[in-house]
């Protein structure tokens with residue numbers, strides 16, 4: 001799955017670059033959508049991200065491309081690799097990469113096999 005986001009003023013930190021927490025929420029949302037498309041009958045909650053490292057700052061007005069691919073499937077969980085690319089100079093290229101895992105749960109929050 002692939003999606004894009006436009007970095008707007010409300011997405012910036014106090015120094016004028018993309019706020020890390022906003023980027024993480026885009027990662028979580030994109031992964032959740034990919035998982036829900038793959039398993040339409042599941043009810044997913046996020047259990048973890050493999051790595052959170054911000055190595056490049058991203059400017060206002062950048063368009064970021066979010067690429068999500070399933071990397072592992074378990075009994076109750078499924079894991080996705082998420083790569084985020086900036087399309088704007090000078091930070092063009094991968095700006096963030098992680099693996100995010102979702103667990104299938106029932107209405108009471110108990111894990112369930114997928």
Ligand SMILES: CC(=O)SCCNC(=O)CCNC(=O)[C@H](O)C(C)(C)COP(=O)(O)OP(=O)(O)OC[C@H]1O[C@@H](n2cnc3c(N)ncnc32)[C@H](O)[C@@H]1OP(=O)(O)O
Pocket residue numbers: 045046047048049073074075076077078101103105109110111
């Ligand atoms: C504060 C927040 O906003 S949190 C964000 C939203 N997320 C939530 O609210 C989820 C809160 N967490 C929970 O309710 C529980 O941890 C549950 C129901 C998701 C899982 O229950 P647990 O008993 O902790 O699960 P358990 O340790 O057996 O792991 C379940 C699966 O997740 C996998 N898993 C566990 N920890 C991790 C981890 N850190 N990273 C990746 N996968 C993991 C396990 O390998 C297992 O996978 P499998 O069944 O496919 O083999």
